[in-house]
Amino acid sequence: MKVDKIGRLAAGALAVALATASCASDRSGTDGLSAGGGSGGSGSSTGAKTFGTLPSPCGPGDAKGKTDQGVTDGAVTIGYGDDRGFTSAPGLSKEMGDAVGAMIDWCNGQGGINGRKIKGNQYDAAYMQAAKVVQESCKQDFMLVGQGFAMDEAAEQYRVGCKLPTVAGFTVGPNAAMGPMKYEAVPYPVDMLNIGGLRIAEKLFPDFKDRTDLLLSTSPAVSTGTSKVAGAMKEIGIKPLDCGVRLNDKGESSYMPFAEKIKKCGAGYLWSSDSPDPGQFSLLESIERAGAHPKYVFEATWYSTLVSKWNTSGAGDGLHVGMIFQPFENAGEVPAVKQYMDLVNAKKGKVALLGMQAASSFLLWAQSAQKCGSDLTRQCVVNELSKVHEWTGGGLHAPTDPGGNKPASCSLMVKLNKTEYQQVYPKDTGEFECGGDFVVKTDPKTWGAELNGDRISTKFLTGDVIKPQSS
Template sequence: MTGNRIARFAAGTVVLAMLATACASERGGSVDVSAGTNGTTAPASGDAAASGGEETFGTLKSPCGKGDAKGATEQGVTDTQITIGFGDDRGFPAAPGLSKEMGDAISTMIKWCNGQGGINGRQIKGNQYDAAYMQAATVMQKACKQDFMLVGQGFAMDEAAEQFRVGCKLPTVAGFTVGPNAAMGPMKYEAVPYPVDQYNSSALRLAAKLFPEFGKKVDLIVSTSPAVKTGSNKIAAAMKKIGITPMNCGVMLNNDGDASYVPFAEKFKSCGVEALWTSKTPDPASFSLLEALDRVGSKPTLVFEATWYSTAVSKWNTQGVGDKIHVGTIFQPFENADKVPAVKKYLDLVNAEHGKVALLGMQATSGFLLWAQAAQACGSELTRQCVINKLSQVHEWTGGGLHAPTDPGANMPSSCSLMLKLTGPKFAQFYPENIGEYDCNKENILKTDPATWGTKLNEDRVATTFLTPDVIKPTV
């Protein structure tokens, strides 16, 4: 979803442990389961449609359908079947159901695709894995022995599994990545990339454009959490690159909680803060600070990470204390489903299977569609090399309209965002005014400091930590 990750690794594992109640907005073993241009707004479309049946997913023609593909071309591929791996951390005891929406989305998409005839007539078999947070390496070793590719998965501890994935030359179209080596690994593509060396500053620029106070009197809500510190440092660096200097009022929340948040609120008020940004997730401490700000009569404009697009936030804001909360995101919100066919399609399909609905589920869905389109284009000659070749050529992707344009082939983030606003318990698109559009500018993509990457990259922007000479590389 959003976030830049250890830095990336340390930050991501802590933050992802909170996905079940924060980032995973619920608005709303082995199993067989049948870019916009500079200064403009871009609609949620733009995918290169693959040939297939008459079924569509938003603006994308379905890559699934009948066919006569033949041949046992690769591990996990036979005349009649393609075996892929997918999964999440749903069995993590500390956060039951962690990222469950991702596995639910992929199992739903497998059923949807098989119902149309599979990929060129080959049915898809899904091996569903539960990494339970700490078992990612074990899961990866299983996948190495039986899967053609990994598709749409999200494992918080993917860094621990990366050496095994690279070692067995298992390609992936990941739902998300966390560790720096996983994010920049070989044979890895994502529908929504978050590379360690590039940052999409569109939400920051949009906030400065919409709210003058954000560009002049803004500060960050930070805490003693290593994850929040890392994220805040990256945001502060990005702000400075676009001409915004945080006020540095000296407020530091205790990650373990504080007896009272009024002193922090008073400090922000006396400092003259008129806008706030945070990389913190919406937790009781965050809510207490916002309530304290209201109590002392300070009402700054709030522009927060996409984790704040959450059911927990909606339920909390019954008194309107959070009515100045704005959220930057590259995803179309569920509230736009009546105007954005891809979002409605996702909701209809997953709800029909009684699955968990959340933004990470849409992200996994986009990953499945990206993989399926590439696999379909390979026809009978379905090999890992062919799929990687096809994926490397995809440079504008929206998942049929689920999110803003990204560049999976080059592992580059979107240069777009839209802004949501919370009013009472309801979120709604605030800007751009036209539903389904984004504010985009190529200048939004900023290079990050190599000291923050957490890994060394080669000339192809690929992590070298586990790199071997025989990894599968694009040949086109």
């Protein structure tokens, strides 16, 4: 089965967004705040005092004033959305809009932000319309929050031009990822890479350095991600076997020749930055039929119900996935994960990793907005966001540095057995493994953007963008 080319481009772009497969600590994280009272695991959309370990930023208050675009005495209007209307991949990133919608209801049920109720304008960029929807947002929204547009690079000049800050769910384009007035709960900067998956694989498999190869692709987006991983491997002493397997982005008539190459090459481990699709599944099935038995160490896109439902035959057994997010299987031990799932399920939305990522970005925005009180301005929120240097979304993921646009330095690893994922490293469920060597600098040739001394993209930068101000 061949996959539509444009749909594969979208999947490749999202593979970049999800490639944050790293790391964390021996604790769930508190976002720099005490846990406070209330049940972090409550699935109720009203009355919650916490979200996981994070004290709720939502509640009643007496905030007043039309302080900025999208702000009135009684409401603050934000934009959010995804690419769900993309005809070649229906429902693309739908989980992101579903998550933010559920979080808005959760927050408004407690009184909003200092008493101002949140109004959400939901946008569908449908993959090709990102520039259009950002221009719409420029006219009416206070900020963009928790959105995920695969073609955000095409919209970045408009966002910067109208001085619209964002706490994005994810960014894909290099200039969007490094843009001014941009924060993310889970940053994926072009100049740094979390290699937690590689570091954990080294600990799990003593011969990983000597018997690993990279699965290559004709997809430009996937190739960019793979090049970064290859550079990181070189830096830590891993030399890929170079078995010569490069899969056509449009699909192959037969995957057996590639499986035979892998067998002949003697690869004990395979790394892929690609996303799961019927072609990838056919490759793994062919490898099994060829009598080869490598272990797969793939990126976070492979933590998916699409994969677990496919693996009834066991061809994907031995699949290991590095992640910086808590897997849904850990919901019993991680209250924030259960709370996210309960809130989205109550709205009959789609539960998925990118949804948790969007929920975390909403919480990051809400906490910063809450601290501004009545004086809710874009400048104030940007100031507050820039101060946040440890963030876990209440325990949804490993600690990141949104204020510094730096990735997590931790990871965990799950393994697929038939249709079930299970955390295998660290052994303690709900914990992360961290290390100073879990993040590496990337080759500037792979950046795709020119950065200034503050690590901000210069492509669309103007002199009047909103910059953090020290108090």
